[in-house]
Amino acid sequence: MKGDHTMREGQELMVITGAGGFIGGALARYFHDRGHMRIRAVDKKPLSEWYQRVPGVQNLCLDLSREENCIRVCEGATEVYNLAADMGGMGFIERFRVECLRSILINTHMIEAACRAGVERYFFSSSACAYNTELQKDPQPRALRESDAYPAMAERGYGWEKLLSEIFCQEYWAERGLKTFIARFHNVYGPHGTWDGGREKAPAAISRKVIQAKYTGSNEIRIWGDGTQTRSYMYIDDCTKGIDTIVHCDELIATPINLGSSEFVSVDDLVSIVEAIADVQLRRHYEPDAPKGVAGRNSDNTMIKRILGWEPHTPLRDGLHKTYAWIETQYLNQKAGAQVAEETEQRALATSSLGHAR
Numbered sequence: 001m002k003g004d005h006t007m008r009e010g011q012e013l014m015v016i017t018g019a020g021g022f023i024g025g026a027l028a029r030y031f032h033d034r035g036h037m038r039i040r041a042v043d044k045k046p047l048s049e050w051y052q053r054v055p056g057v058q059n060l061c062l063d064l065s066r067e068e069n070c071i072r073v074c075e076g077a078t079e080v081y082n083l084a085a086d087m088g089g090m091g092f093i094e095r096f097r098v099e100c101l102r103s104i105l106i107n108t109h110m111i112e113a114a115c116r117a118g119v120e121r122y123f124f125s126s127s128a129c130a131y132n133t134e135l136q137k138d139p140q141p142r143a144l145r146e147s148d149a150y151p152a153m154a155e156r157g158y159g160w161e162k163l164l165s166e167i168f169c170q171e172y173w174a175e176r177g178l179k180t181f182i183a184r185f186h187n188v189y190g191p192h193g194t195w196d197g198g199r200e201k202a203p204a205a206i207s208r209k210v211i212q213a214k215y216t217g218s219n220e221i222r223i224w225g226d227g228t229q230t231r232s233y234m235y236i237d238d239c240t241k242g243i244d245t246i247v248h249c250d251e252l253i254a255t256p257i258n259l260g261s262s263e264f265v266s267v268d269d270l271v272s273i274v275e276a277i278a279d280v281q282l283r284r285h286y287e288p289d290a291p292k293g294v295a296g297r298n299s300d301n302t303m304i305k306r307i308l309g310w311e312p313h314t315p316l317r318d319g320l321h322k323t324y325a326w327i328e329t330q331y332l333n334q335k336a337g338a339q340v341a342e343e344t345e346q347r348a349l350a351t352s353s354l355g356h357a358r
């Protein structure tokens with residue numbers, strides 16, 4: 001496989017932003033497990049809320065929409081992986097377009113700080129939402145090629161921010177010689193990601209709903225849209241490997257590339273796979289007015305196969321098995337925690353009413 005990373009001995013400083021989140025956290029773990037000794041992980045969330053905290057990694061809690069913080073984190077860095085963004089699944093992206101657009105501040109300050117600090121390689125996490133939405137109106141669309149971002153008609157808010165940040169990356173290479181790398185992720189899923197609270201994406205949301213239906217015995221599931229929307233979903237291990245490979249392939253400097261699976265399924269298919277994992281069959285209720293995004297989207301992997309001789313290949317069923325198991329554990333822990341809290345409250349109430357009675 002081309003572009004695989006051999007040059008470093010793990011001594012150079014690597015900066016990962018958004019490292020308290022799903023993909024950034026997984027990337028810190030990935031590089032740490034491959035012997036990288038100097039990783040600086042940055043996120044604006046308090047450390048207690050990070051999905052993964054990797055031993056030996058320097059963790060900083062800083063808001064990277066502020067220029068001075070970007071200058072501080074890029075100091076002494078050789079490589080920068082920018083995964084920080086205010087984002088979530090369709091429910092978040094459709095509702096909070098201003099928040100999504102404001103992520104432009106993060107990339108704008110980060111790339112300038114990286115360039116001034118003499119960083120050798122800069123990675124930007126773009127998205128399939130940068131593609132022209134006109135090409136995604138059919139649930140059975142042709143897969144999206146890298147050239148399909150133009151003429152531009154990106155997803156409102158989130159997609160336009162990604163497209164403009166891609167252009168920053170391209171011009172920093174053209175004018176200032178900073179080696180930039182841009183991957184357009186297609187729906188990433190896996191353990192240690194958002195699974196409730198409103199920012200979760202379809203694989204996690206559906207897994208959680210099936211788990212809830214199973215444990216509460218409701219035997220019902222609410223599905224956003226009519227179930228026909230189609231997407232492809234990339235397992236997190238393919239994503240981290242893909243990022244590493246892309247960043248160490250000079251043929252891909254300043255060249256946006258799809259990083260996604262080409263295994264294409266409908267939302268109904270996704271529900272069926274999760275039901276099979278959980279060994280349940282649920283009554284489906286469709287919510288046509290809920291956020292659902294474009295009708296259909298798939299990743300054309302011709303370019304990544306040609307240039308890297310590789311593509312994301314984890315079968316959806318295998319990845320979902322691991323994801324489901326992880327979410328089930330989180331769900332049960334949360335439930336057990338809630339039960340303990342309730343029992344403690346009841347005990348406190350009982351003690352105080354005894355006190356009153358005395």
Ligand code: NAD
Pocket residue numbers: 017018019020021022023024042043044045062063064065082083084085086087088106125126127128184185186187188189194201
């Ligand atoms: P995530 O929400 O789990 O992680 C993003 C992290 O960025 C969060 O922990 C958040 O606190 C942090 N962040 C937000 N604003 C910040 C700021 N001002 N300063 C510092 N940190 C800040 O999301 P993710 O799924 O890990 O996504 C990582 C990147 O990949 C994002 O750029 C996202 O747009 C992109 N992407 C993700 C997917 C996907 O399916 N997960 C698909 C396409 C693109």
